[in-house]
Amino acid sequence: MHDFHLHLARLSNPESIADELNRRGYHYVDVGCEPWEWAKVRDLKRAEVNCTENRAEKNRAAYGIHPMIAEKVTEEDFATLRKFLESDTDAQVGEAGLDRRFPGYEPGGVQETVFRRQAELALELGRDLQIHCVGDYMRIVKVLREAGFKTSPHDNSTATVNAPRPVFHRFGGDISAVRAGIELGALFSLHADSFRKKSTAAAIPLIPADSVRFETDADESYSERLAGTGCAPTAIEIAEALIRDLGDVQRLYELAIKGA
Numbered sequence: 001m002h003d004f005h006l007h008l009a010r011l012s013n014p015e016s017i018a019d020e021l022n023r024r025g026y027h028y029v030d031v032g033c034e035p036w037e038w039a040k041v042r043d044l045k046r047a048e049v050n051c052t053e054n055r056a057e058k059n060r061a062a063y064g065i066h067p068m069i070a071e072k073v074t075e076e077d078f079a080t081l082r083k084f085l086e087s088d089t090d091a092q093v094g095e096a097g098l099d100r101r102f103p104g105y106e107p108g109g110v111q112e113t114v115f116r117r118q119a120e121l122a123l124e125l126g127r128d129l130q131i132h133c134v135g136d137y138m139r140i141v142k143v144l145r146e147a148g149f150k151t152s153p154h155d156n157s158t159a160t161v162n163a164p165r166p167v168f169h170r171f172g173g174d175i176s177a178v179r180a181g182i183e184l185g186a187l188f189s190l191h192a193d194s195f196r197k198k199s200t201a202a203a204i205p206l207i208p209a210d211s212v213r214f215e216t217d218a219d220e221s222y223s224e225r226l227a228g229t230g231c232a233p234t235a236i237e238i239a240e241a242l243i244r245d246l247g248d249v250q251r252l253y254e255l256a257i258k259g260a
């Protein structure tokens with residue numbers, strides 16, 4: 001199994017969870033979206049065991065600045081971000097993007113500036129870019145084009161880290177976002193929530209199968225939900241819940257393409 005977007009550093013007892021996941025052959029992209037997480041994400045990196053899948057399925061880190069903190073980011077943070085990315089050539093950039101729930105979302109606002117800089121960094125370093133979008137996907141596409149992401153022939157089977165791709169994480173766009181994303185050679189990372197919105201559910205079957213990924217986006221709220229009113233979940237409980245939830249996303253996708 002491969003979880004294309006989760007936040008290990010935000011879970012309780014992440015070292016044990018990383019070990020449990022690895023033992024079960026569950027691989028992932030571990031995303032650090034605030035400066036305090038970056039060192040943790042780096043230290044949590046595990047070489048995968050029993051990885052029979054291709055290179056695309058290996059454990060990776062992602063380092064980025066989430067739009068929720070765009071307003072607070074400093075030049076020093078950007079310099080540190082670059083260092084983390086340069087020290088790990090397998091790492092992706094992100095998550096970065098736009099979110100209408102946080103300050104600086106307006107066109108030309110600070111969220112756009114912070115996103116654009118990370119898009120440029122992804123291109124410069126030749127890395128995939130994990131994109132967070134709660135709002136207007138067409139604005140994301142516009143920034144990507146302006147930053148230099150090019151229309152690329154659809155071929156994700158041979159893609160390497162040297163051919164940077166936009167990754168629409170927790171995809172929630174409609175048919176026009178799918179079309180624009182395909183043009184840019186994007187990957188679409190699907191979450192259980194991707195199937196809740198009618199316009200997204202209708203667009204999912206149009207995504208080329210080799211551009212589809214699956215994710216849990218598990219963060220601190222994931223452990224909290226599992227805990228309910230009882231005590232904190234163990235690493236084993238969290239690992240098993242992730243496997244179950246990622247499997248559910250894959251089944252939702254299979255149903256969606258069968259029904260289309």
Ligand SMILES: [Zn+2]
Binds near residue numbers: 031
């Ligand atoms: Zn996330």
